[in-house]
Each structure stands twice: as C-alpha cells, then as structure tokens.
Amino acid sequence: MTVAAVVIGRNEGARLIACLTSLAGTVARLVYVDSGSTDESVAEAHKLGAEVVELDTRLPFTAARARNAGLTVLDGDTRLRFVQFVDGDCEMRPGWIATAEGFLSDHPKVAVVSGRLRERYPQATIWNRLADEEWAVAPGEVKSCGGIAMMRLDALNEVGGFNPDMIAGEEPELCVRLRGAGWGVWRLEAEMSWHDAAMTRFSQWWQRCRRAGFTYAEGVAMHGGRPERHNVEKLRRTLFWGLGLPATVTLGALITPWAAMLGLLWPAQILRLRGRGLRWSSAAFLMLAKFAETQGVLTWVWRQIRRRPAQLIEYK
Template sequence: MIPVDVVLIGRNEGARLVAALTSVMGQARQVIYVDSGSADDSVAEARRAGATVVALDMSKPFTAARARNAGFAALKDPQFVQFIDGDCVLIDGFVQAGHAHLIANPDLGMVTGWRSEIYRDASVFNQLADFEWRRPAGEILTCGGDMMVRAKAFRAIGGFDPAVIAAEDDEFCTRLRKGGWRLERIPREMTRHDADTHRFGQWWTRAVRTGHGFAQVGDLHPDYFVRERRRVLAYALVLPILILVALLIWWPLAVLLSGAYALNYGRTVQGLMRDGLPRTEALCHALFITLSKFPNLIGMATYGLRRRRNAQMRIIEYK
C-alpha cells in the first residue's frame, strides 16, 4: 500500500461520518478519526469502521486546526497525509494521483483536487458552496481543509495554528508558501461534501465565520485577504455611513450612492456568468455575495473585540 495516511475530523456528523469512513477505509495505510466532543455515536462508528480514534480534550476551545494537529500527532511515521472533514467522502483514485504528483514534484508541500457538493441543488446555499469549491487546476495560493500534505512540510512549519478558528486552512497554506513550498491543485475529483445548509440563518452564520477568518488570518498575514477585507469595509461600513450622512444632507445623493450596490451586483453577475454559472443562478448567487459583506463585517468586528479583550477564539458553528 502507498504510504498515505488519512486524518478525518468531525463533530456530530452522524450518517455523513459513516459515509466518510466508508470512503477512506482501504485507501490509506492508517486512518485517524479525531472527534471534537460529539454527542452522537460518532466515536463508536469510527471504531466500528476500524479507525483509530483521538478524542480532543474539550476543556480547551475546539478548533479544526487543533483537531488536525492531534490527528497528525497520532500517526506512526507519516510521510503523506490526506486531511478531510467528516462531512466529506473521498473519491476513489485521488489518493494514488495525489501521492504520485507529490513524489514527482519534491518541491510541492501540498496538493489538493476538486471538491463538489453531494446535494448541490438542495438549496441555493449548497449551490453557493459548490461554486466556491470549484477553482482552476494549477499552482495555487491556498485551498480548503481537504488536502494531501507532505509530512516533512507539515513538520517544518509546525502544522496548523490551533488558535485560528476560521480559514485555518488559508493560514496554514500561507505559511507553507512562506516556508518555500509550492502548492498545487490537480485536475482530479477529490472529495464530495455535504454542506447541509438549507436555512438563511445557517448561511448568515457561515458568512460571519468567514469574516472572522478574514480578520484573524489578515492579522497574522497582513498581505493576505487584503482585497476581501477592503471590500467588506467599503460595502458594509463606509458606504452605509456615507448614505446615512447623505440622507441628512441631501437625499438624492443618498440614492446616487446606493447605486454602488447595484453596480457591484451587476459586475458580480457578469463575473459569475463568465466563470460558467447559468444566468438564473448567477442572478441569485450575486444577491447573496453582495449581501454577505454585512455578516462578514460582523465576523471581522467579532475578531477585533475578542482580540482587544484578549478573549478566547471560540468557533462559530453554522450547522
């Protein structure tokens, strides 16, 4: 068997975890399941499937980064590690393809592939996630949490930062690049994900978490998430303040300023269509992308307040 191990993390994933375990067993030399205080039968299911279980000490704040580090630490002599989340299934063939690509390119610290939604059309929120995952193959700056990492590279940068509660994968990849490693997405299906997002409140909370990631990772790496943070501040803070001031001074100016949202929406629709999204979906997706700046701002402000108060960085769960 090729020397690839799997670290799978989860919390209360239920049937999704069973599917994830089924997909990885037999594809890896070692399978580690890291549980973060599940109240369901996740631990029993993992043991039944033959995985080694690591239960996190929940007296400390849980983060996905901390769970992945714990999984890596439990491996025996790892060489290449496939990380996946407990709401994903691993596609047959990716382990072999990823391993071969890393062997052929010793300067690569990590490879990833394509993730897609199992139930893409179950909701517009699942569609948004599916489109978010689909990015061009080739050399990349960062990726999501599903990735195959060279153990040497993982050790060299000290693994994931356990204090980062969102976008911990972006932060990890940024340090990999700064450590001299290249990152690449190969043109292969890697995982299928079950976002299970059907309510507006779930989407909103996920967008709050994203904003927290923009701020925290941007604080650690000021050269990253620059455009994202500027857009949030422009459309969710500066522009609303200008519109309110204009309403007090001369209301037609407020109407003119409000047109900036329409222009931004229109540009987003055109961009989504250029990237291959059908027009009807692009019109809908663009609405949520435009609106997302407001929960993003809440997330950024939440991080700022936590940092100022020296408070613990606790996760923001959306499902």
C-alpha cells in the same frame, strides 16, 4: 502505501460512516479525531477500523487543534510521507488518494495538493449551491487550500503544523507559512471529494459568511504585511461594501438627499457580477454576504478590544 488519513468531526452520523468507508483500503493508517460527539460517531469509527482520538472537552475545540492531534498519532511512523486531511461530512472520490500521492511524489517541492470539491446536494437549497460555486476554483499553483487536502508530512513538521488557536481559516494561514518556507501549493482538476454542507436555513449561510469575515480580519492581523498581504484585498472589499458604503450613504443623506444615489452602487455591482457569468441569485447573495462578513470582522475587533479568546462560529 505512504499516505495516512486524518478525519475530524463531531456528530456527523451517517456522513462520518460514508467518509470513513470511502477511505478504507486506500490509506496506510486511518485516524479519526472526535470533538465531543454525543452521537455514535466514536463507536462507529472504531467499528470501521479507525484509530480514534477523543479531544479533551475541557479545552476549546478547533479544527486546527483536531488536525494537529491526528498528526501527533502519526509521529514516528517512518512508512508515511503524506497525510490526507478530511472533514467528517465529506466522502472521498475513487482514485483521488492515488492521484494526489502520485503528484506529490513527482513534485518534491510541493507541500499541499487538493482537487475539485463538490457539494453533494447543490440543488437542495440555494445555500448549498452557493457553497458549490465557491469551490469551483481553477487548477494550477494557488496560494492556499481548504480543509480537504493532501499534505507532505516533512513540510508540516518544518513549519509546526496548524495554528490551534485559530477558529477558522487555519489552512490558508498554514499555506502562508509553507510558501514562506519555499513550498508550493497546487490544485488539480481531478475530482477529490463530495461535501455535504446540509445548509437548509438562511441563518446557517449567514453564520458561515460571518466566520469568513472573522478569518479575513485575523489573517490580516497575522500576515497582512508585505510581501504576503494575506487577506488584505478580501478585507478591503468586505469593509467597503459592508461598512464603508452604508456609512457613507447614511451620513451623506443627513447632508443631502442626493447621497442616497450612492446606494445604486450595490445593484450596479450585482449587474457587474452577473456580467461575469454568475446567476442573478448568486450575484445578489455575494453582495449580501459582505454584511455578514463585516459582522465577522467587527466580532474579531470587539474580541481584541476585550482581550477575549475567540470562540467557534459554527453554522451547523
């Protein structure tokens, strides 16, 4: 085997056990990086034969920092060529490791490969279903991946791994640097993993969208220039629907009541999204998400003004 797995998590309980069990026997080394769990995660990982790394709790936790810590454990192991990154709330699908390893072996200029990620309980709540729909991305060469992906160790070492200061969006940012170095990023049709978002409240979904907006702003600040234009279009859409249009309607109404008619652009956009095949509820929440994303953008701006370090925006 030429593949190792790095699993990151905190207080995932039974989900972590399922995650580690799904990887047993499929990788050469299994590393679990724990970010301050207060449950039995560390003990269970030891029982399942994982190499366990416990992050220093005096430093801020980020997924990027945890993944880099896992990579450090693998340094110097000449058997390894690839690493599968997994979040502790995911369960790998049978056959994925071999499929991804084979693809990377056959495509030496590809650094990252991912497959179909599915929500385990999409019908449990509308929030879970929205996440599952978000992950339905067409296969082929893509610009970025999510947190569940297999990567080439040589490529990761070349660009310096993940940016540990990012509270989210570290995978697309890494992919920007990888593509800039001449590497490719691919998504396959193959089933890769189950994910258990466990979102049962509106507030969880809102926080998840808010975090996305934060990463849009940060991504533009880091790589928004040409030729990459990273997250520029996402940020534009967010600010138009979540800030620009509301401000125009509100200020315009002070001049003429007809300005309120501009508010019809929101239902018109929902109709447009519905016409593209989305459910009514999905289209409506996609528009509502722009307000949460805008809040995330403003959070990033405020922290830049105050010169305060970013803090995790967690939804569970």
